[in-house]
Structure formats: structure tokens, C-alpha cells
Amino acid sequence: YKTFIRDIALEINRSFQESLLVVYAKGKRDTSNIMILNRAEEIRRDRTFKPCDAVARYQNGLLFIATFEKLEPSQMQMKAESLLRMIKADPEEYYIGISNLHTNLNELGAGINESLSAEKSGEVFPGGSIYFRDIGIFSMLIPSSRDPWTQDFYERIVKPIQSYDEKYHTELFETAVKFIEHDGIVAKAAEALFLHKNTIRYRINKIKELLHMEDSELHFYEQLSITIKLHKIYTR
Numbered sequence: 001y002k003t004f005i006r007d008i009a010l011e012i013n014r015s016f017q018e019s020l021l022v023v024y025a026k027g028k029r030d031t032s033n034i035m036i037l038n039r040a041e042e043i044r045r046d047r048t049f050k051p052c053d054a055v056a057r058y059q060n061g062l063l064f065i066a067t068f069e070k071l072e073p074s075q076m077q078m079k080a081e082s083l084l085r086m087i088k089a090d091p092e093e094y095y096i097g098i099s100n101l102h103t104n105l106n107e108l109g110a111g112i113n114e115s116l117s118a119e120k121s122g123e124v125f126p127g128g129s130i131y132f133r134d135i136g137i138f139s140m141l142i143p144s145s146r147d148p149w150t151q152d153f154y155e156r157i158v159k160p161i162q163s164y165d166e167k168y169h170t171e172l173f174e175t176a177v178k179f180i181e182h183d184g185i186v187a188k189a190a191e192a193l194f195l196h197k198n199t200i201r202y203r204i205n206k207i208k209e210l211l212h213m214e215d216s217e218l219h220f221y222e223q224l225s226i227t228i229k230l231h232k233i234y235t236r
């Protein structure tokens with residue numbers, strides 16, 4: 001498999017070197033294929049673009065592969081920032097994902113997937129350029145989000161809450177979102193929703209009751225947190 005990845009990499013560019021970083025920049029607004037292709041061509045003509053690099057259109061964005069004979073981990077962030085300047089990926093206009101540093105061309109596939117997952121994380125929680133190393137549990141949730149077991153887990157948590165909301169015209173699910181967004185701190189969730197803290201406590205206890213998790217605070221928070229993160233992935 002590793003030999004296969006290397007062969008594909010060298011089909012893309014015979015000048016690729018061993019160490020690599022991958023950047024994926026996706027427009028926050030719809031961009032035509034022609035505009036993306038034109039932007040890729042501009043990058044190729046830039047004087048700082050190296051023969052051992054590659055840039056290509058992928059979906060609604062640009063995938064940039066930068067390779068180096070050798071790049072130390074301590075140089076990674078400086079090099080990534082340099083690449084962003086070269087491709088003119090303004091965080092105001094793009095969601096940006098940056099892979100880990102890889103020191104073997106066989107790991108190109110991993111680098112590409114990391115940059116895509118990091119970009120997706122930036123869509124869920126916008127915050128400029130996102131390094132794969134910093135996206136935490138999203139490094140697992142994004143790749144597995146289309147897995148039937150993951151979807152089944154999500155539905156088992158979400159459906160009882162949303163069904164209750166529909167039946168009684170309540171806002172339990174919105175409360176759950178704000179509760180998790182504010183790290184389970186009732187006072188902050190109450191402030192975000194302009195509600196009294198006791199109202200938030202009542203709603204959270206009702207959610208626990210619907211999920212049959214009244215007696216396991218840690219288990220409840222853990223599962224609700226994962227569910228809300230999946231919800232943000234699914235609704236982007």
C-alpha cells in the first residue's frame with residue numbers, strides 16, 4: 001500500500017521530495033471551477049512556487065502539497081504560514097486546513113486527509129487556519145461521521161430530544177447545544193440563552209430523563225458532547 005501511495009505521488013509530480021505539508025483552502029462562498037483553476041495557475045506562476053510542490057482544485061477549494069528535502073518540526077508553523085501567504089489564503093475568505101508534518105512521501109494520503117479534516121473542523125468552528133494537530137476529537141469524528149454506527153449513535157441521542165421538542169414545543173435541543181458550547185457551565189448557557197439558571201438545570205435534567213442517564217453525569221455529558229459535535233458536522 002505504501003509503495004502504491006508513493007507511485008501515485010510521483011505520478012502527480014516526479015520532483016516531490018520526502019518531507020511534506022498539505023494545505024487545503026476552501027472558499028467560504030461558492031466559487032466557480034474556473035475561478036479556482038485560475039487561482040491555481042496564478043500560484044504556479046508565483047516566483048516562490050517550487051518544482052517540488054503541487055497545487056490542484058479539489059471540490060470548492062485548492063489543495064496545495066508542499067514538499068521538502070528535510071523540514072524540522074520546529075520549522076513547521078513558520079513554513080505553513082509562509083505557504084498561506086504564497087497562496088493568498090485569507091482566513092476571512094477561506095476555511096483553511098493544515099496537515100501534520102510528514103517525513104515520508106508514503107504518507108501523502110494521510111497528509112491530504114488531515115488537511116481536509118482540519119478544514120472541515122474550521123467550517124464547524126470557524127477560527128481561521130486550523131492545524132490538524134489542534135482539532136482534537138474531530139480528527140476521529142469527521143472521518144467516521146458517515147459510518148452507519150456513528151449515525152445510529154447520533155440518532156439514538158437526538159431523536160428523543162427533538163421528538164419531545166416537537167410534541168411539547170420546547171427548546172431542549174437548543175439548550176443542549178448551548179450547554180455543550182459553554183463546557184457544561186449552566187450559568188454561561190443561561191446567559192447565552194437569556195434564561196434563568198434554574199430553567200437550564202430543569203431542561204438538562206429533562207434531557208437526562210429522556211436519555212435514561214439520570215444517574216451518570218460523566219456518561220451523560222460525554223455522549224451529549226459527542227452528539228452536539230456530530231450535529232455541527234452534519235448540519236454544515
